[in-house]
Amino acid sequence: MNHQNHWYGHAHVFARYCGLRTPPRIRGFVQHGWNIHDGYGADDPPPPGVPRLVWSDGPRRRGIAAGAGNYRVIGAPFAYLLAMADAAATPGATGVAARANPGTADPAVRATPGVTGLAARANPGTPGPAARANAGTAAGRAARPGTEPVRRGTIFYPFHGWEAQAIFGDHRALAAEIAAREEPPVTVCLYWMEFRHPQIREMYESFGFRVITHGTRGGHYQGTDPWFLDKQLAELRAHRRVGSNRLCTALLYGAAAGCEVGVYGDPMLIENENPAYGGNARVRRLWPEMHAPAVDRRVSDAVAAEELGRRYVAPPAEIADLFGWTRDDAPAGAGRARDEALVG
């Protein structure tokens, strides 16, 4: 329904969760990042009548209060990735995906064989920054199912702008604060645009940090890294702590992946921010407990579980049904064989 569904390989995660190689078109608009509004950009709402598939109940409540409808809370794609990883890590399968799909082969097992190998196969044309960034990391080790990775050091996500909005802030001062607070090794993960700037990269590297990016977000179905989230999960699981200068999506992913959370440093400014969001000050008011150099694990676990909608994770058959990924939506009509579902 919308090309944003493919950003960060979200649609691909869902496809693998449902046992599909490539994602068919999703009937609906999947929330593409942690959101303090109604699940979507204030300047870019979903078209009317399109199902709003959001991560958690907060965006749904805000949307309903503003008069929007057609919401379905399904949980974040990252939560599905975690469900698959959990299922793969537990032979005998008590995980969500495995339990939900007793009849068919476990999609998680089918879908996640050795992350790096498949990434290269799935994305042969674009080695780009992603492949470079991944070379020689702990990612491969951490991604192996069933093995609890050795967690070391901190991964830090400086607040990033995007293709249409720039960021104003002092990266050097932030880097100095990270160096002062964190025990090495420190990995700094940049948005792909910033990663392409040698100056920014080299500045962070000058502090002895390893500088990476998880891949490209993509746009209009081009340049999406289908393994973006897998790489991110692998990196997160290789670190003990995750940090950022703002409460953000990556931080919640880190908390869900078992990292200790730290939020500190200059939160920086984003260009032309829509007042509907209420600014970073609102985020601080809503989640004061998450703004500390070391957040209590119980607090961060609970916030991440809620904001990523982990309790809303649906079984593959339900996702396929909701997304319109079954062979035909309507029950059989005259003369049409619809017995075989595409999924399930």
Place this chain on the structure above:
Amino acid sequence: MDTTIEDTADAVRLLGGEVLAGSDADGADRYGGWLLALVGAALPDRGRVLVAGRHDDSLLTALADRGLAVDLVLRNLPDARAARTRLAASGVRVLCGGLDRLPPDGSGYAAVIALDDPAALYGPDSPPRRWADTVALLAALAAPGAPALLLVRNGLGLDRLTGVAAASDTDVPPGLAAVRTALAAAGLRTGSVLAAYPGLVAEETALAAAGDGVASLVAAACLPGPAPVLTDPAPLARDAVRHGLGVALAPAWVVLTCRADDDRPTPTAAPTARPGIVLADRGVPDFWAVPQLLQRDADGGWRRAPLSADTAPRALDHLTRDPSTLDGPVPAGVPLRDLLVAAAAADDLVTARELVRAYREWLLADGTDGDWRAVWAGDETGHGPLAAPGKAVADLSGVLLGPDGPALADPSWSTTLAVPVDLVFLRALQRFCYELVAGGHRHPWPVGVSPDRLAVTLAATAGVAVSARDLAAAAAYAVHLDEPRAPADGGDAKRYAELRERWSADPGHGTVPPTGYAEAVRLVGSLTAELADARAQIRWLDDSVAERDRRLGELGTLRRSVTYRIGYLFTFPFHIGIRLLRREMRRLRS
């Protein structure tokens, strides 16, 4: 007692004021012998009893079986003749005519029972009478101190609150206190008052502190029929009981009274100290029905027991029912159907998913693997987990979710069929989805979705993928399952199976219009919102297509640009080369 069978009209004694043609039989359920479980203790063991108006035959035969002489008064002659024929063996004396023409029976009747609409006790030959006059008439017919069992319509009962045609009834006293006063004025002393719902009669104290389980029973007794109503009475009935208004809002009361001109004790219902509810077990033919008495336990729970001493299992075709399993504690819990309806109304899909999964896991829990043959459709065979015989019969209304997980509300039913778990599961979902859609309940799925399509979605929440063939098989299974106990018209399962043909051919037929006006208004609201959304979406798609057309048009002008021409000029020799190469390749291939 007259035991000769005389199948002649002459055997009906005519009182005057008879209605000579037509019939008052309207197919409605009448009070039957099951009512005696609560009121029997108040009735005498010998003497002549007057039964005025339409009652179920089972009440009359039960009275006769107690050794009582029974006089039945009906105003309609064809009805009276038919009753005479049906009841001849039990010795019931049938009289026909207006109640006002009934001569006093010596010293008066030993008991009077009038559980019909007072208006149906007189024909057009009698002048219209007020309720109080009818009561006085009935009181006068009873012997001094004799009990009189009267049905009093509640002027503000649930049927009045939800009925479209219900007008204010100024004839009946306003409220129970006024009823007592009016009865006293007619010379009657009021004893127990029972709340009378269709097929369910409860003592006042039984409904006073009833839990969700009893509320669900009362709600099930109030399911709407095919006639239009203002709103579905069932949820209102449930809330009435939960708010302690189960007696105040009952459609009618059965009042136990006696002639006040005697100092004998006032008749009361309770045979024991434990308050009771009697269930007629409607909805199935008499062969299957097992009327039951529910009584509160010492520890606050409920126990039930079949009323009839004959608890031998009944069997017909593949279906069996063992009434003896109904003797014991009533399982605590709320029907899965009600919980799922509530979850859907609250947009709570997480709970809905948990309920559907819990149901499926419960079906699988004691299912054994085995072979099955689809005698319900196509005689296909297969192997897989089979549902336990009791669980295969129950739908979601018949499964209670209590503190110890799901349990069968009525474990007496079972089938000898070997049925795969998935088919039982799907049939229950189909049934539930039909009730959800036809009942006009609020739900988070698209408006106008057909019950079959909704069943697919619900099955998916438990991770079960359903094919069109599965849906057809489940509908066929439902028909086959219900065949032995279905009413003459085939019952709901058959209607569903016929409807789904239409939905399959055209999903637009999915919306079953609800009979409740409130539900219909809500549905119109949802449809309007969905239509507005759809229109806005069409406009948006139209704009998107226009924008893409414009961009495509821009691509067309590319060939006319100077840059394109310069580029083409430079690459011209290359183009020629490729073209020649292609021609050569084609020649070689052919």
